[in-house]
Amino acid sequence: MALRATEWQKLPVSLTELCINTTLRCGQSFRWRKSAEDEWSCALHGRILSFRQDPEYLQYRAIFPSSRYATPPPSNNPSAAQSVVPEGDDTLSLVKHYFNLGPNLRQLYDQWASADNNFKKRAPKFTGVRILRQDPWEALIGFICSSNNNISRISQMVHNLCLHYGPLIGHVGGEPYHDFPTPESLAGPKVEQHLMKLGFGYRAKYIAKTAAMVAGDKGLVWLEGLCNPENPQFGVEPKPAGELVEGGREGYRKAHEELLALHGVGPKVADCVCLMGLGWSESVPVDTHVWQIAQRDYRFGKGKHSSLTAATYTAVANHFRKLWGKEAGWAHSVLFTANLKAFSERLIAKTKVKEEDVKVKAELDGSTVVEDTTRMKTAVKKKVKRALEDEYQVVEVKEKVVKRSKRRRE
Structure with a gap:
């Protein structure tokens, strides 16, 4: 396949505002891999995006199929495909959107630290953790794979999904890069059986059935309609999303409830999708890591909250929303990263x-x-x-x- 690569571009971003070596491997997205020393690559929105970083700049380049300049590229996001102008290159806008570069992260860290001594103690070692603006469909399937799993194995599963069902975009260093598969490609009659052979276990059924639901009556329009209007899909103008109240804004609560109707989606998976795929920043996924943090640092684990029940899950999430405010899910992700073994002593x-x-x-x-x-x-x-x-x-x-x-x- 003929490819066209752009030159490396520089975007002034400090490591305190974005650290890709932390952000891309802390359990948000599972498709980024090393394409060279200190270089990360992934097929995204019909192109292969590559990043490297120094203390002052985020460097990026895009590799397009040659047909990209004749017809819109294959993509799991119809609105993104339609927004591509054949003669233009929207990669800079995509980079800014994907890394959510609008908010000033230093100010957010200061805000969270002033409200929470534990955050103040642990966060300085983990600066530059940003919440990615991922495609909702990719986030949904990725976090269904995350059930009772670790980051390494989830990444292998998602890689296999792309390798077997996603459109090939091109090669870097001899390695193929595929975009994320569409709901239709994962809804076929033989998908579940094939995924079982690939080692997906019980998740194979969840993926196939959820894909069938989204490809059928619900549609991607339904899923994208659950997005926070303040944090919309790439190429869509943001709108107000309402005030934060106990338990989150109405739009977040609605999105969370509707996701629970899908196969393989419990409260934690729904919250992960809300936070990292739908843009609801007050969403606080409570898994074993976060439960450990809540017990160790925030006095949970006693009395009526001695175990992680449904009531305790809600209590922990509400505690963090009250403590950190509208961006509680972002602050929680910094502490989640600090608690991962990959970054520990x-x-x-x-x-x-x-x-x-x-x-x-x-x-x-x-x-x-x-x-x-x-x-x-x-x-x-x-x-x-x-x-x-x-x-x-x-x-x-x-x-x-x-x-x-x-x-x-x-």
Whole structure:
């Protein structure tokens, strides 16, 4: 497939406003992968987007199929496809939209820190975490895959969905990049069985049935209609969305309730979709990580909230909305990221390495002294930080020499 790549462009964005090495791998989107050292790529809206970053700039480029300039590209978002002008390049607008670059993140962090000492304590190590504006359909299927799962395995599942059912956009470094599959492509009669063979387990049924519902009576128009009008789809003008009240704005509560009618969507998955696909920033998904945070740092886990019941789920989410306000879901995502093992301290140890030297020395009385010199390299367990960009592992090694002498008769 012939491709046309744009030149690398620079957008002035500091690491405190956006850190892609954290934002792209903290469990929001599952399709970004390393295409080169310090470079992330993904097929998005009919093109392959690549990013790299330095302390002052976000650098980006787009790779289009050559047909992109003759006909609209394949896309899971009809409004995005229609907004593409064949002679133009809307990549800058897409980048700003996708990374949600409008709000001043430093100000938001300061606001959340002033309201919460725990956030003030933990957030400085995790600056630049932004809530992505993802396609609602991709977010829905991605988070159905997240049920009782980890980020690595979810990413592999989503990659397989794109590889087997998404339109091929092109190759980077010999690796194929596919856009996200449409509801129609995942609603076929053999999809569930195929996904079972690919290791999706019980999620295969959920994906196939939800795809059939969205491809059928409901339609993508229904799903996109659940979006926060203040945080709409790419290419759509924002509108007011109402005031935040107990439990969230009316539009958020409606979106959450309607998502629960889909197969494989419980309260947590619905909240993930609301926050990271529909733009409802007060949505607070409460999973095991967030429950641990609530118990450890916010005095949950006792009395009537001793376990994570439906009532406790709501109580935790309402507590964070009251604490952090309209962008509570964003603030919660910063603490969620700080709680992930991928970004935490770790004890690392290394196998001992032994080196032996033997020296033989003759004595005048006819005996021989054999002097064994054993040089031992001993690894010392040490708590070290794993860098956010690259997961370096550091071991401090101490060396000591042990000498033993013994006498034997010849």
